[in-house]
Amino acid sequence: MIEDKIKAVVSRYNMPDEMKYFLTNDLIDSLLVSDIERKTMGRLEYKCRRCGAIEDGTHTPNVLQTIICVMNNYDLPKEWLGTPVTKTSIHNCKDGGIGVSDFIGGIGDKE
Numbered sequence: 001m002i003e004d005k006i007k008a009v010v011s012r013y014n015m016p017d018e019m020k021y022f023l024t025n026d027l028i029d030s031l032l033v034s035d036i037e038r039k040t041m042g043r044l045e046y047k048c049r050r051c052g053a054i055e056d057g058t059h060t061p062n063v064l065q066t067i068i069c070v071m072n073n074y075d076l077p078k079e080w081l082g083t084p085v086t087k088t089s090i091h092n093c094k095d096g097g098i099g100v101s102d103f104i105g106g107i108g109d110k111e
């Protein structure tokens with residue numbers, strides 16, 4: 001179990017093999033957690049009902065968890081500290097109009 005974790009950390013971070021003797025349990029866990037977080041971080045997408053533009057300027061630590069929370073009206077984890085994610089937003093359309101945009105999903109950050 002711990003051997004597998006050490007292998008994962010060493011290969012993930014391209015560590016020299018002898019570095020594994022310096023890995024503590026806490027360090028291993030934090031390195032692996034940040035690895036998982038990196039894969040789930042991403043941007044949320046809103047699509048404007050008026051002009052069809054998709055805006056993706058909102059970052060989240062976890063795309064899927066955010067979608068589940070918004071769909072079910074759950075609060076996002078307090079430790080995320082961001083602004084609340086809403087089902088709709090306001091879009092400043094290119095032609096000067098103001099549109100209503102819907103939360104349509106999200107996409108993970110590329111590595």
Ligand SMILES: [Zn+2]
Nearest residue numbers: 048051093099
């Ligand atoms: Zn628009």
